[in-house]
Amino acid sequence: MSGATTAAAALPGRLRRPPRSLGAERRWALAGSYAALGAVVVMFLVPPFYMLMTSLKTSAEISAEKGNPWVVRHPTLDNFLYLINYPNFRGYYLNSAQVTLLVVLITMMIAVLAAFGLVRLGFWGSQTLAAGVFLTYLIPATLLFIPLFQVIRPLHLINNVWSLVLIYPTLTVPFCTWILIGYFSSIPKELDDAALIDGCGYLQMLRRIFIPVALPGIIAATIFAFTVSWGQFLYPMAYLYTSNQMVLTVGIVGDLVRADVFAWGKIMAACVLAAAPPVLIYAFLMDYYIAGLTAGATKG
Amino acid sequence: MAHQRSVSAPLSIQGRSLAHRVAGVRKFAQRRSTVAFLMSLPLITLIGGLMVYPAFYAIYLSMLNRRMTAFVGLDNFYFLLRRPTFQMVIFQSCLFAVTAVVSKAVLGFTIAHLMHGIGGRHQRILRGLLLVPWVVPLALSTLTWWWLFEPSYSAFNWVLTQVGLRSVPWLGEGWIARFCTIAVNVWYGTPFFMVMYLAALKSVPEQLYEAASVDGAGGGQKLLYVTLPMLRNIIAITMLFSLIVTFADFDIVRILTSGGPQDMTHVFATYAFQVGIQSGDVPLGAGVSLFMLPILAVAAFVILRGVSRRTREIAA
Numbered sequence: 001m002s003g004a005t006t007a008a009a010a011l012p013g014r015l016r017r018p019p020r021s022l023g024a025e026r027r028w029a030l031a032g033s034y035a036a037l038g039a040v041v042v043m044f045l046v047p048p049f050y051m052l053m054t055s056l057k058t059s060a061e062i063s064a065e066k067g068n069p070w071v072v073r074h075p076t077l078d079n080f081l082y083l084i085n086y087p088n089f090r091g092y093y094l095n096s097a098q099v100t101l102l103v104v105l106i107t108m109m110i111a112v113l114a115a116f117g118l119v120r121l122g123f124w125g126s127q128t129l130a131a132g133v134f135l136t137y138l139i140p141a142t143l144l145f146i147p148l149f150q151v152i153r154p155l156h157l158i159n160n161v162w163s164l165v166l167i168y169p170t171l172t173v174p175f176c177t178w179i180l181i182g183y184f185s186s187i188p189k190e191l192d193d194a195a196l197i198d199g200c201g202y203l204q205m206l207r208r209i210f211i212p213v214a215l216p217g218i219i220a221a222t223i224f225a226f227t228v229s230w231g232q233f234l235y236p237m238a239y240l241y242t243s244n245q246m247v248l249t250v251g252i253v254g255d256l257v258r259a260d261v262f263a264w265g266k267i268m269a270a271c272v273l274a275a276a277p278p279v280l281i282y283a284f285l286m287d288y289y290i291a292g293l294t295a296g297a298t299k300g
Numbered sequence: 301m302a303h304q305r306s307v308s309a310p311l312s313i314q315g316r317s318l319a320h321r322v323a324g325v326r327k328f329a330q331r332r333s334t335v336a337f338l339m340s341l342p343l344i345t346l347i348g349g350l351m352v353y354p355a356f357y358a359i360y361l362s363m364l365n366r367r368m369t370a371f372v373g374l375d376n377f378y379f380l381l382r383r384p385t386f387q388m389v390i391f392q393s394c395l396f397a398v399t400a401v402v403s404k405a406v407l408g409f410t411i412a413h414l415m416h417g418i419g420g421r422h423q424r425i426l427r428g429l430l431l432v433p434w435v436v437p438l439a440l441s442t443l444t445w446w447w448l449f450e451p452s453y454s455a456f457n458w459v460l461t462q463v464g465l466r467s468v469p470w471l472g473e474g475w476i477a478r479f480c481t482i483a484v485n486v487w488y489g490t491p492f493f494m495v496m497y498l499a500a501l502k503s504v505p506e507q508l509y510e511a512a513s514v515d516g517a518g519g520g521q522k523l524l525y526v527t528l529p530m531l532r533n534i535i536a537i538t539m540l541f542s543l544i545v546t547f548a549d550f551d552i553v554r555i556l557t558s559g560g561p562q563d564m565t566h567v568f569a570t571y572a573f574q575v576g577i578q579s580g581d582v583p584l585g586a587g588v589s590l591f592m593l594p595i596l597a598v599a600a601f602v603i604l605r606g607v608s609r610r611t612r613e614i615a616a
Contacts, residue, residue, distance in 0.1 A: 121336030230438030
């Protein structure tokens with residue numbers, strides 16, 4: 001951040017009062033804000049930066065233990081090429097993609113239907129259930145993974161990637177339903193009546209009115225479900241133990257780390273590839289992402 | 301449409317008896333609630349079968365012996381509480397959660413406050429960059445932290461030796477390792493607080509600040525008497541949310557230290573994993589994770605009360 005010049009450039013568009021009232025004191029305060037925030041940004045981006053740098057290094061350069069580790073002297077894409085041709089890694093990627101896709105689909109079906117039923121149609125106890133959904137969102141996975149281990153054992157799902165498809169919805173559905181309850185209840189009731197008079201069924205009403213009107217909420221919920229199932233670590237760590245069943249997070253932490261002490265270039269390249277989908281989604285859909293993030297606490 | 305008939309039925313029977321009409325309305329309501337129940341059935345099945353049942357099953361499990369052949373009452377809990385390692389786990393879990401949540405809240409608020417003063421496009425760019433730690437899957441970024449802390453190739457130690465300081469055994473010594481796990485959690489969670497507080501700051505009416513200025517309030521006074529009271533609710537709610545998530549953290553400790561050195565960094569989740577999954581003592585592991593329940597229950601109670609009070613305020 002180049003302090004005062006950047007600050008001055010940012011000002012005119014934002015100020016309602018004429019610029020002459022901008023005291024020197026305020027200008028200094030603004031410059032200070034930029035400097036402090038610049039420092040924070042640099043600190044926060046250290047790990048992703050170092051991840052990227054290491055992923056571009058050769059094993060020889062990493063193990064040489066000479067010179068500045070923060071820069072790359074001989075950048076190479078060999079680590080990435082190695083991973084793309086490494087069958088285990090491709091397996092993890094495919095497993096992750098498959099699990100995430102299925103979980104997102106299942107989550108959205110359950111959450112949209114339930115939120116619609118609870119908000120608009122209602123039945124005996126539906127208010128309690130809506131509050132209960134919020135409570136179950138607060139039950140952490142770390143409390144459930146041991147009893148769930150006993151639940152999926154008789155189903156022969158231990159060391160089976162399908163166990164994740166069964167269990168991940170417990171992480172995603174409560175929050176997604178909660179977000180959608182908020183969005184759906186903000187849709188005016190007059191729309192329902194109009195649809196009913198026009199002869200719409202409930203499912204048609206859901207498809208033609210609720211889903212299009214609450215689309216931002218649905219996108220936010222989908223992004224949430226995606227990032228949670230893509231990045232989950234505890235369940236695959238507890239339930240999967242052979243490479244052919246593993247997903248990216250445990251595959252990288254378990255399989256690659258143990259393989260070779262000097263494999264850090266490959267490990268970091270694997271992290272870059274594995275982090276790419278959520279980061280790209282975030283880059284393109286930032287506003288929806290943030291809407292989903294803040295919805296949890298700001299939607300009553 | 302099947303239920304369209306039931307909608308139009310009460311309208312088209314003007315001449316008939318009132319009893320008939322009431323029956324029609326009741327039938328309509330009944331069908332409506334049946335549809336609603338069917339729509340919520342997948343949700344109810346999921347929550348009941350894979351969350352509520354396992355939660356109670358955990359309580360039952362924790363009262364069995366190691367081979368799960370006999371009922372031993374509260375023996376597992378007595379055993380755990382007498383064990384020095386587990387006493388340390390309780391201490392470390394609380395230390396980890398409280399220190400991390402307070403640091404995240406203070407840092408997040410400071411950053412949000414600075415960003416609020418900037419505004420506009422630059423604020424958007426900064427917010428976009430600052431959220432990156434929250435976006436990268438935690439297991440992967442923690443692995444990068446591990447590599448940054450690695451004993452012989454640590455990039456942090458390289459910087460320290462360049463400045464003329466001694467290198468630090470980041471994950472090798474108890475209290476330093478504890479500090480590292482907390483630091484990584486703060487790094488990961490601060491963006492969440494920042495985004496929440498920034499959104500809340502935007503909702504504080506500008507007139508309040510103008511009124512305060514007219515009364516001669518300085519920056520510090522505005523912060524103390526306008527901003528903080530207005531944000532009290534959101535601060536409390538985010539801290540409680542974060543307390544639950546931080547208390548239940550698994551990824552950071554598991555990947556950075558696996559609980560070491562000398563079990564000093566273990567928290568409930570990692571200790572439960574070690575006991576229940578790795579050593580195969582399922583009942584004892586269930587017992588360990590159940591220790592999270594009281595604090596979660598208190599937090600959930602407070603959050604729910606706050607949420608419902610807020611909803612009432614909005615409704616009124």
